[in-house]
Amino acid sequence: MQTYAYPTKQPGKRSFCVRLLILLGLLLAASPVYAEGVLRIPYVADIGTFDPDNGFETGAISAIDNVYQGLVQYEPGSTKIVGSLATSWDISDDGLTYTFHLAEGVKFHDGAPFNAAAVIKSFERRRDHRMILSYFLANVKDMRAPDDSTVVLTLGHPQPSLLDALSSPWGPKIISPSALAEHDNGDFATTWLNEHAVGTGPFKLAEFKRGQRYVLERNDAYWGDKPFFRQIQISVVPDISQQILQLQAGAIDAVPINYPFAQLTSLPGTLEITTAPSMIPYDLFVKPNSPLDDLEVRKAVLTAINPALWLQDAFGEFASLSRSVYPNVMLDPVTPIRFPTDFEAAKATIAKHGAVHLVIGLHSAAPAYARIADLMIAQLALIGVKATAYVLPSGAAYALKGDPNPPDLLLTIAGPDAAHPENQAKVFFTKDAPLNFFGRVLPEADVIVNQAGQLTDIKERNALYERAGRMYFDAGIVIPLVNVNDVVVHAKGLKHLGLRPVNPPGNIDFATVRWGP
Structure with missing residues (x-):
């Protein structure tokens, strides 16, 4: 995990004085909150439920896991x-x-x-x-x-x-x-637990105002190490521009996710970045009966969308090439997946084949999705493939099996719910995987996944998972692109954010985070 600040341009004398006065004002405004031991964090989306058994929360999972x-x-x-x-x-x-x-x-x-x-x-x-x-x-x-x-x-x-x-x-x-x-009113307390909580964790849920504000209070009777902050104030701020303005004004202490990558090299001196490896792989899932069923066309398309050509433009230093269909943190393959690189051969293939049109469905409207799609579309145009992209309606990615007109490719983050390779293969790739988006089946690979799931020897286990993963890739079911780091932009001096690779991005651990060294 790294924390650092980028250098900024030196202002002129007058500009420097103005900025200094503004900065002093912000520090004076913010210092009482710091002294009170309050951490202020925005969420881009509201909390659906605080019930730890009955919802797949992503942005709020750290709050839930600090209460339970x-x-x-x-x-x-x-x-x-x-x-x-x-x-x-x-x-x-x-x-x-x-x-x-x-x-x-x-x-x-x-x-x-x-x-x-x-x-x-x-x-x-x-x-x-x-x-x-x-x-x-x-x-x-x-x-x-x-x-x-x-x-x-x-x-x-x-x-x-x-x-x-x-x-x-x-x-x-x-x-x-x-x-x-x-x-328990006959519903095993599910109604009550949507907005209430009683766990053993370092924080208690003190306030739940749906769509507005959530407050966690430190559990002073906690059995473990006492958290630094006595209170966590969580606001719902869907607009990332508003979050950035609030952070720069000292009204909040971090922008946990979606800070534009292009702006990370020009942060004000009052802000810094904490980044850590994460299981955030961007993948393309391919529908059956798409133009990519033709092996030569697929090879040409892979040449054009090779993430090595656009990774730096999309994510700067905060991403790495995917090495397999599993997150890099989860499995380090012996033989990483390689994309073809002969552009002239790719152009010749498309010219011989005739018109190829691809539609890319974006799982989210988050800026990174559009950026990746734009870069791939530009690369595809270079070999004569016309591609378009659109943002899928909320939840539509999970219903693509029954969609009469699905996109040819689904761009999504295929992050697992745990760090074992089984949690990747059996969530996204096997026949009954809940997020096998297009319902595609490769029985011979599934058999290998089932064999691997019984093994305790990690090297032997991973060799089988790698083999099955390569089969899913070679069959044109999934195309791994890039693994993106967890990146949190925050006020200078915020330390020990406790980011975990398996957690969704931006989930600061309220039990470990603190001001100071």
């Missing part, structure tokens, strides 16, 4: 699994039984004691009652508590990815059993 905790978690800046509410764990030789030893002396925000029964209550709520995130525990066939500080999970079949699933930002969290019982 799971048994294990990913260490900041890493995919290393470390304890949280579980201090240690044992795995049986057959891979079917996981025994977790729980932290002692932990209490929920409502004062209820944390124990093994609370873990099982929360896990059963997620698994058994049609919660959106129930799939995380689908393979857990039995749960028991031999005593208050021990939880034993028995699986239906060996699942080496289980600890990753439990460590996921969307993995199972523990909710106060007292709150669940009190607010």
